[in-house]
Amino acid sequence: MAVGITVAANKGGVGKTLITLNLAGSIRKSFPDAKILVVDTDAQGNTTKSFRVKIKNDQNTIYDVFMGNATVEETIVHTYDNLIDVLPANADNNYLEFDKMEEFRDTILEWFVDLVKKFKENISELMTLEGLKKKMNKHIDPSSNYFNALEGTFDNVQDKYDFIIFDTPPELKQVTSSVLSIADVVLVPYEPDLNGVDGVTHLISRVNTLKDKYNPDLRIGGVLANKVYNTNLHAKMINTMMKYTNRNNYHYFDTEIPRSISFADKLVRSGMPITMSAPENKFSQNFYKLLNEMNEIGLLTKDGTILEIPNQLYLNVEEDE
Ligand SMILES: Nc1ncnc2c1ncn2[C@@H]1O[C@H](COP(=O)(O)OP(=O)(O)OP(=O)(O)O)[C@@H](O)[C@H]1O
Ligand SMILES: [Mg+2]
The missing domain is CATH 3.40.50.300 (P-loop containing nucleotide triphosphate hydrolases)
Known part of the structure; x- marks a missing residue:
């Protein structure tokens, strides 16, 4: 690994x-x-x-x-x-945030349409920001994969x-x-x-x-x-x-x-x-x-194990700049 x-x-x-x-x-x-x-x-x-x-x-x-x-x-x-x-x-990576935002907007719209279909009998529950947020937490959170897009x-x-x-x-x-x-x-x-x-x-x-x-x-x-x-x-x-x-x-x-x-x-x-x-x-x-x-300090391994360095190239010679 x-x-x-x-x-x-x-x-x-x-x-x-x-x-x-x-x-x-x-x-x-x-x-x-x-x-x-x-x-x-x-x-x-x-x-x-x-x-x-x-x-x-x-x-x-x-x-x-x-x-x-x-x-x-x-x-x-x-x-x-x-x-x-x-x-x-x-x-291309300069456009990433913009393109992701468009994708994100579409996700939210799809999510909203699904939600309206699901709750059409009690539509008033969705008519406030608080109500929408509540449903969002319960069902899906469209923002959840924005900041961990490489997951x-x-x-x-x-x-x-x-x-x-x-x-x-x-x-x-x-x-x-x-x-x-x-x-x-x-x-x-x-x-x-x-x-x-x-x-x-x-x-x-x-x-x-x-x-x-x-x-x-x-x-x-x-x-x-x-x-x-x-x-x-x-x-x-x-x-x-x-x-x-x-x-x-x-x-x-x-x-x-x-x-x-x-x-x-x-x-x-x-x-x-x-x-x-x-x-x-x-x-x-x-x-x-x-x-x-x-x-x-164990940073070269996933589990913090300290490694043997096969080819030690640090000469440890202190020199003045
Ligand atoms: N220790 C150093 N001595 C002299 N010049 C340095 C040193 N470290 C970096 N530089 C020079 O400073 C400039 C910026 O370095 P570098 O590109 O590594 O920074 P960066 O954090 O990756 O920048 P950016 O955020 O733009 O990607 C480069 O021209 C680099 O050659
Ligand atoms: Mg850089």
Whole structure:
């Protein structure tokens, strides 16, 4: 059974995609036999492109999985690496909320017609919002599969992969909620600036709501600082965040991802995550450290078991930036 790991933040540019890609890369190198599925759910398609996947016009994407037009198996594509598959996304996903809303409206109308037929003798019971809501709870709730639209869609591929890693868009609406409703672990990255801390508390509160409603087994893996710079502001914000996670019993990752200008260039030039092209690189090593830390707290398995890492690539060399 694959463990489902997602990276989520309601803010853009905090490194969700970077972390997804390099987590996949570090897992690939550390567990040479592991099969990995990387799922892109962001209309920007950055993860898809980073694995050099090009989507043709009529090709299925995550949009089709959300809409129920195609299965996950029909949508997965192979990459240059025989142990990494990608479930691609493209700009179609921008229309998802709109199209789902239309589908949702039709569901409500059908439901209403059924209800009127059923209660035509006591139609007055349906004539107030309260009355309608009561019937809705009793019979069907048309909104019940809106925020967990991916429910069951990955069941058929659970045994084909060891790790399923989801990249999400910078929002907390239908797409991210649906991913959180089926994942096992969520990592929460943030940039330690003035708004970063607020973003994390909002996200975690939303995660807890979804957890209660749809996915009680979801584990908040921890809060992870990215783009860390050696400034007073960052030090102060990190301190605030650590206090918050401590108080609320969430893990705060000891691993920090520093801001590094040179690595982005490397990712583009080599066409693969830097953790794959250059595991010993100083920037890559942060992700290997993160992988070890995730393993130590049982985040790499569904049941919290700690794994033996067959190919240990974390060199544990402390260097100055
Ligand atoms: N530690 C870092 N050092 C330097 N640049 C970084 C770092 N992390 C991310 N970046 C850069 O910041 C930009 C945003 O990163 P990324 O795309 O991973 O964020 P994101 O959260 O996925 O954004 P979005 O919400 O738009 O999908 C990218 O150009 C990326 O190369
Ligand atoms: Mg992204």
